[in-house]
Amino acid sequence: xxxxxxxxxNGKAVSREVEERTLLVTFLRDHLGxxxxxxxxxxxxxxxxxxxxxxxxxxxxxxxxxxxxxxSITTIEGLAAADGTLHPMQAAFREHxxxxxxxxxxxMVMSAIDLVKDNPTPTEQDVREGLEGNICRCTGYHxxxxxxxxxxxxMQGGSVKAAAE
Amino acid sequence: MANPNGIGASVRRREDARFLTGxxxxxxxxxxxxxxxxxxVRSPYAHARIRGIDAGEATKAPGVVAVLTGAxxxxxxxxxxxxxxxxxxxxxxxxxxxxxxxxxxxxARYVGDAVAVVxxxxxxxxxxAAELVMVDYEELPAAVTSxxxxxxAAPQVHDDVTGNLCFDWHxxxxxxxxxxxxxxxxxxxxxxxxxxLIPNAMEPRAALGEYDRATGEHTLTTTSQNPHVIxxxxxxxxxxxxxxxxxVVAPDVGGGFGSKIFxxxxxxxxxWAAKKVGRPVKWTAERSESFLTDAHGRDHVSHAELALDxxxxxxxxxxxxxxxxxxxxxxxxxxxxxxxxxxxxxxxYKTPAIYAEVKAVxxxxxxxxxxxxxxxxxxxxxxxxxxEVAAAExxxxxxxxxxxxxxxxxxxxxxxxxxxxxxxxxxxxxxDIALPMVDYAGxxxxxxxxxxxxxxxxxxxxxxxxxxxxxxxxxxxxxxARAGLYESAEVRFHPTGSxxxxxxxxxxxxxxxxxxxxxxxxxxxxxxxxVEIVHGDTxxxxxxxxxxxxxxxxxxxxxxxxxxxKVERKAKKIAAHMLEAAETDIEVKDGRFxxxxxxxxxxIGDIALQAYVPHNFPLDELEPGLDEQAFYDPxxxxxxxxxxxxxxxxxxxxxxxxxxxxxxxxxxxxxxNPLIVEGQVHGGLVQGIGQAxxxxxxxxxxxxxxxxxxxxxxxxxxxxxxxxxxxxYHEDQPCTHNPLGVKGCGEAGTIGASAAxxxxxxxxxxxxGVTHMDMPATPERVWQVIQRHSHAQAAE
Numbered sequence: 001x002x003x004x005x006x007x008x009x010n011g012k013a014v015s016r017e018v019e020e021r022t023l024l025v026t027f028l029r030d031h032l033g034x035x036x037x038x039x040x041x042x043x044x045x046x047x048x049x050x051x052x053x054x055x056x057x058x059x060x061x062x063x064x065x066x067x068x069x070x071x072s073i074t075t076i077e078g079l080a081a082a083d084g085t086l087h088p089m090q091a092a093f094r095e096h097x098x099x100x101x102x103x104x105x106x107x108m109v110m111s112a113i114d115l116v117k118d119n120p121t122p123t124e125q126d127v128r129e130g131l132e133g134n135i136c137r138c139t140g141y142h143x144x145x146x147x148x149x150x151x152x153x154x155m156q157g158g159s160v161k162a163a164a165e
Numbered sequence: 166m167a168n169p170n171g172i173g174a175s176v177r178r179r180e181d182a183r184f185l186t187g188x189x190x191x192x193x194x195x196x197x198x199x200x201x202x203x204x205x206v207r208s209p210y211a212h213a214r215i216r217g218i219d220a221g222e223a224t225k226a227p228g229v230v231a232v233l234t235g236a237x238x239x240x241x242x243x244x245x246x247x248x249x250x251x252x253x254x255x256x257x258x259x260x261x262x263x264x265x266x267x268x269x270x271x272x273a274r275y276v277g278d279a280v281a282v283v284x285x286x287x288x289x290x291x292x293x294a295a296e297l298v299m300v301d302y303e304e305l306p307a308a309v310t311s312x313x314x315x316x317x318a319a320p321q322v323h324d325d326v327t328g329n330l331c332f333d334w335h336x337x338x339x340x341x342x343x344x345x346x347x348x349x350x351x352x353x354x355x356x357x358x359x360x361x362l363i364p365n366a367m368e369p370r371a372a373l374g375e376y377d378r379a380t381g382e383h384t385l386t387t388t389s390q391n392p393h394v395i396x397x398x399x400x401x402x403x404x405x406x407x408x409x410x411x412x413v414v415a416p417d418v419g420g421g422f423g424s425k426i427f428x429x430x431x432x433x434x435x436x437w438a439a440k441k442v443g444r445p446v447k448w449t450a451e452r453s454e455s456f457l458t459d460a461h462g463r464d465h466v467s468h469a470e471l472a473l474d475x476x477x478x479x480x481x482x483x484x485x486x487x488x489x490x491x492x493x494x495x496x497x498x499x500x501x502x503x504x505x506x507x508x509x510x511x512x513x514y515k516t517p518a519i520y521a522e523v524k525a526v527x528x529x530x531x532x533x534x535x536x537x538x539x540x541x542x543x544x545x546x547x548x549x550x551x552x553e554v555a556a557a558e559x560x561x562x563x564x565x566x567x568x569x570x571x572x573x574x575x576x577x578x579x580x581x582x583x584x585x586x587x588x589x590x591x592x593x594x595x596x597d598i599a600l601p602m603v604d605y606a607g608x609x610x611x612x613x614x615x616x617x618x619x620x621x622x623x624x625x626x627x628x629x630x631x632x633x634x635x636x637x638x639x640x641x642x643x644x645x646a647r648a649g650l651y652e653s654a655e656v657r658f659h660p661t662g663s664x665x666x667x668x669x670x671x672x673x674x675x676x677x678x679x680x681x682x683x684x685x686x687x688x689x690x691x692x693x694x695x696v697e698i699v700h701g702d703t704x705x706x707x708x709x710x711x712x713x714x715x716x717x718x719x720x721x722x723x724x725x726x727x728x729x730x731k732v733e734r735k736a737k738k739i740a741a742h743m744l745e746a747a748e749t750d751i752e753v754k755d756g757r758f759x760x761x762x763x764x765x766x767x768x769i770g771d772i773a774l775q776a777y778v779p780h781n782f783p784l785d786e787l788e789p790g791l792d793e794q795a796f797y798d799p800x801x802x803x804x805x806x807x808x809x810x811x812x813x814x815x816x817x818x819x820x821x822x823x824x825x826x827x828x829x830x831x832x833x834x835x836x837x838n839p840l841i842v843e844g845q846v847h848g849g850l851v852q853g854i855g856q857a858x859x860x861x862x863x864x865x866x867x868x869x870x871x872x873x874x875x876x877x878x879x880x881x882x883x884x885x886x887x888x889x890x891x892x893x894y895h896e897d898q899p900c901t902h903n904p905l906g907v908k909g910c911g912e913a914g915t916i917g918a919s920a921a922x923x924x925x926x927x928x929x930x931x932x933x934g935v936t937h938m939d940m941p942a943t944p945e946r947v948w949q950v951i952q953r954h955s956h957a958q959a960a961e
Contacts, residue, residue: 019289030288035194036187038419040367041452045876048367076187086185094181097844101674102184103191103367103419128885135876137367137420138674140851140914141884143844 005065009034010078018065024058025049027065028075036076036106040135047134050107051075057114059107059133076106079113088154089113089147098147100138108134108144116152124149168756171687175840178679179693180672189417192371192388193449200373201230203435203448204291206281206298207457208273211307211529211869212320215271215300218281223297228290231442232298233434234281235270243267243437246428246493247402249394250500251645252332252525260332260525263323265493265532267403267430267437273302274322274492275529276871277457282434284442288449307529307869311489312466314528322492322527329527331490332499336507337520337583342472345481345518349472353555358939359543361464361489361862362855363879364536366673368419369450370459374435378443382410385436389415390425390671391711394648396703398428398496404437408703411436415701418673422852423535424459425673426713427496456874461862462536464489465502465543471516471551477561479570481518482510484547488525488533495534499525504584504644505540505632505714511581512548513592513628513806514570519582529869535713537852538631538915545629549920553625553927554936563924564600567628568593574898585632587804589898592628595808595830602828602891603810611812621815621932622825625924629917630806633909634716636799651798652716653707654724656685656732658791660777662770663695666728669709670721671701675911676841677717681725683837684905688729689769690756707794715805715909718837719900724797726904731793736772738787743767743775803900803908807831809850809917813925820948822858822926828891829917834900834908842910846892849914855882856915857922861941880943933958 005022006015009032016031028034028051037060040048049060052074079087089109092098099105108131115122115130122130127148128141136144170176183189220232245264252260268279281298285291308314308322314329322329346352366388373386383406389395392413399413400406418425435446450458466487472480488502507521538545552570556563572579574591581587600606608624615622635641638649653669664685670677682696699705712721733753740758741748750761759766776791812826829846836842859880863872873879899906919940926942927935933954938946 021289029194030196033196034187035191036189038191038368039193040369040419041876043452043875043877046367046452076185080186090185093185094177097178097840099178099181099184100676100844100848101367101420102180102189102417105184106187109185124889125885131884135367135881135883137365137422137852137881138848139844140847140849140890141887142847142889145884145889 003066005069007068007070008072010074020066022065023061024063024065024068025060028060034075034077038103038106040104045135047111048104048107050110050134052110052114057111076109089151092147092151092154096143096147096150098139098144104134104136108136112148112151115148116155120152120156122149122152168686168690170693171683172837174683174838176679176683176693176838178676178841179682180676180678191368191417191419192373192386195373195386195416197375197445200445200447201284201286201442202288202291203438203446204283204288204295205279206283206295206300208269208276208278208280210273210302210304211276211309212305213273213302214305215269215273215280216303217301219299220281223283223294226290226294226297228286229294230284230286232281232283233438233441235266235268238266238268238437239270241437242405243433244403246430247398248494248499249496249647251647252334252499252503254332255335260499261326262494263326267433275531276869277454277531278492279430282438284438284446309528309530309864309866309869311464311487311526311528314526315487315524322529326527331494331525331527333524334503335520335522338518339520341518342481342483342520346472346483349480350475351473351559353471353473353551353558355469355551355554355937357467357469357547357550357937359463359465359546360940361533362462362536362860363456363862364422364424364459364462365881366420366422366424369452369455370425370429370431371449372432372435373445373447374439375445376440382412383436383440384412384414385432386414386416387432388418388425390418390421390673390713392671392701392703393669393708394711395428395432399433399436403433412704415671421673422537423462423539423713427460427534452876453874456879457871458531460495460532460534461491462533463543464533467547469547469551471555473555473559477559477566477569479514479516482516484510484521486521486523488523489528489530490525491528491530491532493532495532498532498534500645501535501540506544508583508585509541509544509630509632510548511583512545513572513630515572517582530864537849538912539714541631541912542853542916542919545627545916546920549627550923550937553924557931557936563626564596564605567626568596586801587630588801588901590630590804590806590832591898592806594895594897595806595832596628598893598895599808599810599828599830602893603812603826615814621817621929623925623927623929624810624812625921625928627809627917627920627924630804631912631916632802633714633805634719634799634803635714636720636802638798648710649798650710651796652720652724653709653794653796654721654728655707655792655794656725656728658732658769658773658776660774662691662773664691665697665699666725667699667706668721668725669706669711670717671712675712675717676838680718680838680841681722684722684725685729688756691769715911718905718907719803719903719909720797720799722905722907723903724795727795727797728793731795732791735791735793736769739772739776740767742782742787800902803834803903805831805833805908805910805913807913807917809921811921811925813922813929815926815929815947817951820944820951822942822947824854824888824922827888829914831894831910831913832898833894833910834898835896835906836894837907842894843892845910846914847890849912850890850918851882851887853915853918854887854922857919857940858942859886
C-alpha cells in the first residue's frame with residue numbers, strides 16, 4: 001500500500017508517495033536522491049545512516065519514512081552553511097584526519113554533533129562511549145576521537161553554524 | 166621545505182571536502198535512467214546438489230524483469246572466474262583449480278553461493294521475487310574445517326579434487342633445518358590457529374552494469390581496488406568482451422582491506438545481465454551478504470618449532486601450515502599462504518635455516534583470500550608468538566632475545582633463507598625507540614600495582630617485517646603470478662600550467678588525491694590546488710594494477726616520479742629552445758628551469774604554455790605537448806618494519822582484556838604525508854587488535870552455516886574497545902631501490918598488532934601457568950582459561 005510522506009529535509013519541504021515499508025534511509029537515498037547518508041549494515045549496528053530527526057540523532061535504517069512524517073530532518077548534506085563553510089564538527093574531522101574512506105563519516109559526524117549537544121565538554125572516554133553505535137573500519141577511532149573533542153570545543157566557541165543549530 | 170604542500174608536509178586531505186559534506190560518489194549512490202535492480206538467490210546449504218530451479222512464480226511477480234540462472238550463463242558461454250596465481254606442489258604438479266562460475270550450475274558449495282539472480286524494477290520487488298524462486302536442493306554432507314577436510318573420510322568439495330587438497334607446497338631447506346634441530350640446545354614448539362576473519366569494509370560491495378546498444382560498449386561500475394584487473398579478468402576470461410568495449414569504473418570506494426581486490430561473480434552477472442535485459446542492472450550487497458560472500462581472510466592452522474643454541478641464538482625454524490581456501494579459489498588466494506606468508510618467516514631474525522610446508526584445502530565455506538596484511542600477519546603472529554615462548558622457556562628477556570637475533574643493520578642487504586632480500590632496516594633502533602615509549606623498565610612496578618587491584622598485567626612485543634609492493638614482475642611471474650606487477654602513471658601538464666595525474670593505483674581511503682599531488686607540488690613548485698589526481702576509470706587511465714599490498718606509493722608513486730622525470734626532460738628541451746641555450750645548460754632549481762650561471766629562468770607554467778602553443782618549435786627535433794606516461798616495475802619488494810609493544814590489564818573476574826598502552830615504532834622509509842601515514846597505522850592497529858581480542862568468523866562445523874553472519878555476532882572493534890596510540894616512525898632507512906625511498910604503510914599496523922596483543926595477554930596469564938591461547942582473547946575465552954588454570958594450580 002502506498003502512502004504519502006511529507007517532511008522537511010535540510011530546511012526544504014518534501015513530499016513523496018512511497019510504499020509503507022519504506023525506511024527513512026531508503027526515502028532519503030532512493031526517493032530524494034540524497035546519497036550522503038549511507039547504508040553499512042542491515043541490523044542497525046553500524047551507524048553509517050545516522051541523521052537528525054527533530055534535532056536528535058537517529059539511525060535512519062531503524063525507522064520508517066512514515067514515522068518521520070511531519071518531522072524536520074537534517075542530513076550530512078545540510079550541515080555546512082549556505083556559503084560552504086563547514087560545520088565546526090566537519091571542519092574538525094578534516095583538520096584531525098578523522099576520516100579515510102569516508103563511508104562511515106556522515107553517520108559519525110551526525111552522531112558526534114548530537115553527542116556534543118548532550119555533553120558539551122566530553123572527555124575522551126565520553127566520546128568513545130558516545131560513538132559506540134558507529135563502526136569505522138579505517139581510522140582505528142584515534143583521530144575520530146581527537147576530531148570530536150576538537151569539534152566539541154569549536155562548537156562551544158559559538159561559530160556561525162553551531163549558533164544556528 | 167620549499168613547498169608548504171610538498172614532501173613531508175601533513176597536508177590536510179583534499180578528498181575530505183566531498184566526503185564530509187555527503188558528496189562522495191560510491192557505487193550504490195549512482196543510479197541510471199531505466200535502471201533495474203538485481204537480488205541474488207543464494208544457497209542456504211553449505212553443500213547441495215541443485216536438482217532444479219523453478220522460477221515460474223518469481224517471473225510472474227510484480228516488477229520482475231528476468232530471473233536468470235547458471236544454465237542461462239552456460240548457454241551464453243560465460244566462463245569461470247579465473248585465479249590469478251598458480252602454485253605448484255612439492256611434486257611439481259600444478260594446484261587443483263576447479264571451475265568457479267559466477268552463478269553455480271549443478272552444485273552449491275558454500276552458504277551464500279549464488280544459484281540465481283532476480284532482476285526487477287525495484288530492489289524490494291527483486292527481494293520479494295527472490296523468495297519465490299523454488300530451488301530443489303539435495304543437501305550433501307559438508308567439509309567445513311580445514312583440518313577435517315583433509316581427513317580422508319571428509320566429503321569432497323569438488324569431485325575431481327582428491328582429499329580436498331588444492332596444493333601441498335613447501336619452501337626452504339628441509340635438510341639444513343633437520344641438521345640444525347639435531348644440534349639444538351633447546352626447541353620451542355607451538356600449535357597455533359590464526360582464525361578466519363571477515364574483512365568488513367564499511368561500504369558493502371556493489372556493482373552496476375550497463376550496455377550501450379549503439380556503440381556495443383559495456384560499462385561496469387564496481388567497488389574495486391583495481392578496475393583494470395577486473396576488466397582484464399572479466400573481459401578476457403569470463404564474458405569474452407574485448408577491452409576496448411569494456412569500461413570498468415571504481416568510483417569512491419568505502420574501504421577495501423583486500424576484500425575488493427578480487428573479481429567477484431556479481432560483477433560478471435550485472436555486466437552480462439545488462440545486455441540481456443537491455444537495461445542497466447544494479448546490485449548492492451546487504452551486510453548479511455557481505456558476511457557470506459566477501460572473500461574472508463587468514464584461517465591457518467599451524468605447528469611451528471624453533472631450534473635455539475645454549476645462548477638463545479635461533480638455529481632453525483620449522484613450520485607446517487594448513488590453509489583454508491574455502492570452496493573455490495578466489496583471485497589471488499593461492500599466493501597468500503605461500504609467497505606472502507612463508508617468505509616472511511625469517512621475520513627480523515638471522516635464523517639461518519627455515520623450512521615451511523603449506524597444505525591448501527578446499528572446504529564448504531566462503532573463499533578465503535587477501536585481507537589486510539595477507540599472509541604477513543599470519544607469519545608475524547607465528548614467529549612472534551614462538552619467539553615469546555622461546556624467551557619464556559629459556560628465561561631470556563623477551564626484548565633481549567629479539568635483539569640477540571636481529572639481522573643487524575650492517576648486514577643489509579640481507580638474503581633470507583626463504584627467498585627474500587631485505588634492502589634496509591635497523592631493527593634494534595626500532596626497539597630502542599619503543600622501549601622508553603612504554604617505560605619497559607617500569608613494567609614490574611605497574612604489574613605490582615595491577616596486582617594490588619586484583620588485576621593481571623602483561624606486556625608483549627611484536628617486531629615485524631613485511632614485503633610490500635610485490636615485485637618485480639619477472640620474479641613474480643616465475644613464482645606463479647599470472648599478471649605483471651608494475652604500475653602506470655601519466656602526468657599531463659595543461660597549457661595554463663595546471664596538471665592532471667592519471668594513476669593506475671586506486672584510493673579507497675588512503676588519500677592518494679593528497680599524497681600524490683604533494684609529489685607533483687614538490688617536484689615542479691605547482692600549487693597543490695592546480696594538481697588533479699585521476700584514478701579508478703579504465704577509460705581514462707593507462708593500464709594499472711591498482712592498490713593492494715601497501716604498494717600505491719612505492720610502486721604507483723614511483724611511476725608518477727618516472728613520468729615526472731620524462732616531463733622534466735621534455736621541459737628542459739623546451740626551456741633550452743625558449744631561452745636559446747644548450748639543453749645541457751638547463752638546471753632545475755625549486756621547480757624553475759634556469760640557464761646555469763645566468764638569471765634567465767622559466768617556470769614550468771611558462772614552459773607548458775609554449776608546449777601547447779609551439780609557434781616556433783623546431784618540429785623535427787621537438788614535439789609539441791607536455792604529457793608523459795610511465796610504467797614502473799619495481800626491482801624488489803619494499804620492507805617496512807617496526808616494533809609494536811602492547812600492555813594489557815586483565816580482570817580475572819570477567820576475563821575482560823583492556824589494552825592500556827600501545828606503542829608502534831615503524832620504519833616506512835621516507836614519509837610523504839605524516840598525518841596520513843599515522844592514520845594508516847592507527848587503523849591497522851585496530852584491525853590487528855580486533856583479530857586478537859574480538860573478531861572471529863565461525864561456521865558450524867557440521868552444517869557449515871555461518872554463525873557469525875552479522876554485526877550482532879561478529880564483534881567489530883568499536884571506539885570504546887580500543888585506546889589511543891603512541892605512534893612514531895623514523896626515516897633513517899629509506900628504501901634503496903625506488904626513487905622516493907618509500908616502503909609502504911598500509912598494512913603494518915595489522916601485521917604487528919595481533920602478535921603484540923596476544924603476547925601481552927599470554928604474559929599477563931603466565932603466572933597462572935598459561936603458555937598459549939588462541940585468538941580472539943574474548944572475555945569468555947580468557948575467563949575459561951583463567952578458570953582452567955586456577956583449578957589446575959589449586960589441585961597441585
